[in-house]
Amino acid sequence: MNTTTLFINALAVICLILGLRKDREKTKHALKIAVMSFIKILPTMLAIILIIGLMSGFVPPKTISKIVGQEAGFKGILIVGALGAVLHIPSLIAFPLAASLLEKGASVTSVAVFITTLTMIGFVTLPLEIRILGKKFAVLRNVLSFIMALIIGILVGVIL
Structure with missing residues (x-):
C-alpha cells in the first residue's frame, strides 16, 4: 500500500x-x-x-504494444481514438482500463487519446444530440472534439 x-x-x-x-x-x-x-x-x-x-x-502485452504502443505511431493513436469515440464506457471503468493498457505497453499518448475521446465524443448518444442540437452542430462538435482529443493526447505524450 x-x-x-x-x-x-x-x-x-x-x-x-x-x-x-x-x-x-x-x-x-x-x-x-x-x-x-x-x-x-x-x-x-x-x-x-x-x-x-x-x-x-x-491479449498479450506484445499485441497491445504493437497496436497502441510507441511502435504503432499515429496509426495506433487513430485506432485507439476511434475506439474511444465509439465505445460507451463509464470513466469508472475507463481509468482502470487505461492504467492496465499502460502496464501492458500502450503509449501514454494512446491512453490519453483513448480517455479524452471517451469523455469528449458521444457516438452512442449522437442521435439524441442531433435531435436536440441539430445535425450540423452535433457532427461538427464531435469532429472538432476528435481533433482536439488527438491534439491533447499528443501534447500529454510530449509532456510526459
Whole structure:
C-alpha cells in the first residue's frame, strides 16, 4: 500500500471519528448512504475487474504494444481514438482500463487519446444530440472534439 492510499484512508477514518463525535445520527445516516452507493456501483466494479482480467488473460502485452504502443505511431493513436469515440464506457471503468493498457505497453499518448475521446465524443448518444442540437452542430462538435482529443493526447505524450 502506498503512502497516498494510507493518507487517504487515515483521513477518512479521522473524519469518520470526528463525525461520530459531533453527530452520531447524521454520521450513521451518511454511512447508510455510502453503503447503498457502494452496492449500486458494485456491478460496475465487477465489470472493471472482469474486463481488465479478460484483457490481461487473452491479449498479450506484445499485441497491445504493437497496436497502441510507441511502435504503432499515429496509426495506433487513430485506432485507439476511434475506439474511444465509439465505445460507451463509464470513466469508472475507463481509468482502470487505461492504467492496465499502460502496464501492458500502450503509449501514454494512446491512453490519453483513448480517455479524452471517451469523455469528449458521444457516438452512442449522437442521435439524441442531433435531435436536440441539430445535425450540423452535433457532427461538427464531435469532429472538432476528435481533433482536439488527438491534439491533447499528443501534447500529454510530449509532456510526459
